[in-house]
Amino acid sequence: MLKSFEGMNKASLATGQRALIAWYRENQRSLPWREAPNPYAVWLCEIIMQQTRIEQGLKYWNKFINTWADVHALAKAPLDDVLRAWQGLGYYSRARNLHRAAQTIAFERDGQFPVTAVEWREMPGVGAYTAAAIASICHNESIAAVDGNVLRVVSRYLDIQEPIDRPIGRNQVDAFASEWIRAEDAGTHNQAVMELGALVCKPKSPHCSDCPLEPTCLSAQPAAAGTPVPPIKQGKTKVKTLKMIFNVVTNGTHVWMRERPATGIWGGLWEFPSQEFQLNTAQPEYPPPEASLIPDSVLGRRLWGEPFEHILSHRRFRCQFVVWHIKGEPSVTQGKWMPWKEAESKARPRAIDRCWERLEKSCLTLNNR
Ligand code: SF4
Structure with missing residues (x-):
């Protein structure tokens, strides 16, 4: 049952929720791991796509699936081969953790993938977002997956005026995302919010007039009005x-x-x-x-x-x-x-x-x- 959030009542939230799912069913991009989601394909996708554009990540996902068709093949591969296949993606700790997690699943769990988000968190390289994404997409666990796209969509939807890179703002996003998720459609809901962030509620000049949340969004902009203020960030670490x-x-x-x-x-x-x-x-x-x-x-x-x-x-x-x-x-x-x-x-x-x-x-x- 949805509760009200500041500035938005239950009815508005439920309306937005239904409109979002309907929009996703119509507009989602056709991606290979979405056709028949299985833990290996979804886990690979979630690790590869971190900090990576989908067009670039897709090439790597295909390379990994074609080279190592399942978790056993990946676990048996020499680490050096995995790092070579990863070359160009950066953040090499992700590749090393991927390999270690494959070995844990193949050799210590008899090839059984974790099921719940809590179990996924025990795998090397799997953080809160990734665990929630895999558990909700593969097993419909009702847990919100909050990545950069979701932070942006939710902070705009609720017009959050606190910095989302600090606990005061981040906690508001997390609380809302957990409340908003539809238990019967958890995986679809999570993917829908992320897809909306990628395709419509973009960092600059969001397409509010094409957005299913526009009637209830507290930051909706008239056509060509520019970019809404949220998400607010306090500042990045100096490079x-x-x-x-x-x-x-x-x-x-x-x-x-x-x-x-x-x-x-x-x-x-x-x-x-x-x-x-x-x-x-x-x-x-x-x-x-x-x-x-x-x-x-x-x-x-x-x-x-x-x-x-x-x-x-x-x-x-x-x-x-x-x-x-x-x-x-x-x-x-x-x-x-x-x-x-x-x-x-x-x-x-x-x-x-x-x-x-x-x-x-x-x-x-x-x-x-
Ligand atoms: S209406 Fe605009 S600001 Fe609000 S969620 Fe949709 S695209 Fe983002």
């Missing part, structure tokens, strides 16, 4: 800019690669050993990549390519490759000295991958000098 040097140590045939720690940016991916510097801190133009690199063995070192920017959610890196042409083999204490061919097969951060082909080609010619 920090750093300088990053990738040290390409090579003798022409082999190169030094290092696996990054499992946690942190690019966790578990292979890189040319990198060094981070504060932007304004003085540092040597050619930082030595490792103390054990004997100066006599260095035949030459040079900046390779133009510096470029690589942006992550909370960091902006000014990147530069430095090629160290050496003779013999360095005694590396971290990572591995390997043929370029082997290095090519490793999962790498996009910042390195974007230049890989040209860089490898240019380094392979060093062998002949």
Whole structure:
């Protein structure tokens, strides 16, 4: 039973609820995991689509389903293959958690997927939103899934004037979303709100005249009136800019690669050993990549390519490759000295991958000098 919320009575809320479901049935996009929702397909979709546009995510979803048809196949795949398939999506911890969760389901739960949102929360990489989305879509559990689209739709619908990135505003959205969900249609309702946010109640210039909630929405705008005030945000964490040097140590045939720690940016991916510097801190133009690199063995070192920017959610890196042409083999204490061919097969951060082909080609010619 719906209760009233400030500025909106029960009857209005129920009207909006019915109109929303009817609109979704007519207007939902045709997506493969919606045709016959099963936990594997929906879980993959929810992990891949986080922070990702649907057009881009769809390509990755298809790649994963075609490569690993079920959770057993994904669980048995080497992590490096999964990271390679993920390449370009960013936030690599999602891929590592996906793989760990697949192993938990396949090996520890005998292939049985969790059913309730509470059970899903125990899987690596599954947060409150994802758990609610899967449990409601696959098993119609009556639990609200609140993502960025839902935050925007609800905060506008109720004209919430508190910041939604602070508990005071967020709690209002959560309370309303939990109340609003239709128990008999929970999965459809959750998808309908998200779809409305993606297609109609867009961040800029929402299409209020096409919106099923328009008659009852407290922020509805006349045609071409612009963007309503909510959602209000208090502010984002400042993005920090750093300088990053990738040290390409090579003798022409082999190169030094290092696996990054499992946690942190690019966790578990292979890189040319990198060094981070504060932007304004003085540092040597050619930082030595490792103390054990004997100066006599260095035949030459040079900046390779133009510096470029690589942006992550909370960091902006000014990147530069430095090629160290050496003779013999360095005694590396971290990572591995390997043929370029082997290095090519490793999962790498996009910042390195974007230049890989040209860089490898240019380094392979060093062998002949
Ligand atoms: S009427 Fe406009 S502001 Fe309100 S939910 Fe619909 S699109 Fe968003």
